[in-house]
Amino acid sequence: MVNYIEIEQSKFLQTYKRFPIVIENAKGSRIYDKFGTEYLDFLSGIAVNVVGHSHSKVISAIEKQISRYMHISNYFYQDIQIEYASKFLEIAGYDRLFYTNSGTEAIEGALKIVRRWGNLRNKRKIxxxxxxxxxxxxxxLSLMDKPHYKELMGPFLDNISIINFNDINALNNSIDSETAGVFIEFIQGEGGLQKVSKEFVEMLWExxxxxxxxxxxxxxxxxxFRTGKLFAFEHYFVKPDIVxxxxxxxxxLPLGAILVQSNLQHIFEKGMHGTTFGGNPVSCAAGLATLEIIYPDLIPHILEVSRYLWEKLELIKNEFPSYVKEVRGKGLMCGLLLTFDAIILVEKLLEERIITNATSKNVLRIVPPLIINNEDVDLFYNGLKNALSKI
Ligand SMILES: Cc1ncc(COP(=O)(O)O)c(C=O)c1O
Structure with missing residues (x-):
């Protein structure tokens, strides 16, 4: 068999720590390697494959769109872009959107909006x-304090203060009339599945x-819907200006968006912002099909299976108190705070044919597809138990 691992290691810039698995295909909550080995996928492409791999309705929507056209540019009005935007905005309760290709591009666009809005008002701080x-x-990167991601890559944007998450005093001391905007994750995915506290959110809105x-x-x-609601902030009963x-x-497929409320609907003039591929019609078709699978029919299932998973995670915490300190997160975006390096557990879980990953050094991240069932949770629980017993 072709040694793909060796070739990757000699041809690619070595930026990714990959699992030693060469993928053949994936279906639902399962991944298969070239030897036919089956893995239970509790990472879902880093919280991407919300309805599992290769969902038949998503594939049909993609095939239908591909047979019409794949790319045409944003010089044209495109039904599929418009249909997805209309439906998503309606469910989200936002007024307008701008499509991007990725998450980081959505953040870049949001930064431009905040800067423009702020510069018009003499507010320069973020x-x-x-x-x-x-x-x-x-x-x-300018919004982040992760030194390894920024080493020798500066200079970064100025007028940005990164303050301690959930530190109400720091928030109070940092925000003033010159503040243009605040960027926040209500649950920090890479930051160890930490939730923002209710008090912190209240102070932010005050x-x-x-x-x-x-x-x-x-x-x-x-x-x-990873946390049971479309957005994590909905659990706090607030409505940010930009999402x-x-x-x-x-x-x-690659797709992102910036959503804004009506007060920002005219923030950009024509030509001020744009992208060649943003809102790619095939990605929009896949996104719309995914949204239609989840909303509203899958929501009770997400809540139910989340509850069952949390029950099992709490059980694990009680069974391994010297290894598991805390169950964190919300719904199907959760994690275990460990007393040791989470990579060790990720590797042991791999031996059990279960895919997870580590964040923040000592947190095991659990972000399965939203379509997992109780049997999948049982499999995960038994695998986790075996893996922890071997540590
Ligand atoms: C909260 C959050 N924001 C932004 C990003 C960046 O998204 P992308 O990798 O699509 O650029 C990620 C990716 O992990 C993320 O988790």
């Missing part, structure tokens, strides 16, 4: 939070009404 993750382009700035919710990982989405939004 706030973001420690542990946050927004992407790998310069704007996104400061917003005092100083008038924009709040940008990064829902790129936590959106698309960025990607990952599951494209139903497995």
């Amino acid at each position: 706030i973001s939070f420690s542990g946050g993750f927004h992407g790998r382009t310069y704007g996104s 400061l917003k009404s005092k100083y008038n700035f924009l709040i940008v919710a990064d829902e790129i990982q936590s959106g698309m 960025t989405v990607a990952k599951g939004f494209g139903g497995g």
